[in-house]
Amino acid sequence: MSIVIGILEEGLIYAVMALGLYITYKILDFPDLSVDGTFPMGAAVTAALILKGIHPALTLVLAFLAGAAAGCATGLIHVKLKVRDLLSGIIVMTALYSVNLRIAGRANVPLFSKESIFNNALPAKLPDGLAPYSAILILLVIVAFCKICLDLFLKTRAGYLLRAAGDNEVLVTSLAKDKGAVKILGLALANGFVALAGAIYGQKTGYFEISSGTGVMVMGLASVIIGTKLFQRISFVKATTAVIFGTIIYKACIAAAISLGMAPSDLKLITAALFLVILVVTSRKERRVKIHA
């Protein structure tokens, strides 16, 4: 039972990040590597602010904004300075390593003793039977909130334009809109979600750790691909919902690999191998016929 709870908790935390990657990878078709830096950035922001005595829930909002600012940086480098998409992400990811150390003060910041969105008076108020699931319930609320916000956003005029930008840039120009600005907006939103996930992760584990972002991009992409591929034929499951399920399934696969005898130190190796398997199985060539009819 505790394994299932663990999978669900981790899956739901990373689902928030996967929603962000869904924006860049699926909607904008932008391979955004800055994610590996914005995830720990969220944790750094939340750690620094909680230690300053700011309410844990408020730090989540501020972490989102910090991530969005980093996403803007990636976008500006790509759009205004005309640096290739992959390289813009790598530049920001590298720079964020130092920025995160500055924000947090050092490479490890424990938060165990502090109040967090998980560690407060609320679980005690729940009925006895529900107490072990308090973290899952809190996470469910957050994930549902993020998913609904994203769904609603994608139905607005700005959301339509974002989807158009990934689908057919030429059309965005034809609509008399700056396609560069739309890309920057998408990257800001996506990295906001990633940093939010990092902040939740930091509060859940009870510490900030500088290297917690390594490989999250691969993990997120794997989740997005699993989710969207598995559920693509089921029309009533929205892509955002599929991505959330994808993350949980992905986490279950990792947990299975570890329970089969792999050491926790092999985690990144498993992550990479699993991603490769997913990429090959879902065959990249059928991905997007692009705009050539």
Add this chain to the structure above:
Amino acid sequence: MLELNHIHKYYNAGTVNEMCLFEDFSLSIEDGQFVSVVGSNGSGKTSLLNIICGSISVDAGSIQIGGKDITHMPEFKRQQRIGRVYQNPAMGTCPSMTILENMSLADNKGKPFNLRPGTNRKQVDFYREQLSRLGLGLEDKMDVKVGVLSGGQRQAMALLMSTMTPIEFLILDEHTAALDPKTAEIIMELTDQVVREKHLTTIMVTHNLRYAVEYGNRLLMMHQGKAVMDQAGEEKGAVKVEEILEKFNEISVECGN
């Protein structure tokens, strides 16, 4: 009135491959004119459209609309007054969005893209009516993704979408070239209808000499960055396909092919 004044455009400037496309090229197009542009490959037809739309910059010269200089206006800002349909039917629509969503996108051109609903439900009947004009049955497929439509259907939608909001100029870049003859005919008829209805100043690049003769009230033949034939009004009305073909052959002989 659209004016191109003393345009100079070079490709690969400063290298051994330097190629001069336009040298002191000037052209003015009256409001309400429908200009058909013909010419061999590489004669500067598409570059002309790209220069007007701002997709490529000029090395010297100025572009004016109604006396206002737009030479340095970015491409996306110029599109506020321009509708453009490309040769590739996929360029004018979003494949992963539904017909309804595509129509809504086009309808929102010129409005702020803010957090208001992307689709205005009150407009759905209007979109249906517009689509039914095409006679392709698209009005009953509002929730179908555009990516599954045929090239002709997409091009018809692209034409509809680019002319849905008030614009002054319609730029058609070989927009029937990728279509079968029958669909091309339908699209051409529709183009003519829309242009008349909305009094659009139109520039149409085409390789179909018959369309160039039948449609529009001015004919331009481009060759090596120059307009070697320019006939408007009654003169244009008298032009026959054979005459253009003859002129075409003359040019080609000069080139040695």
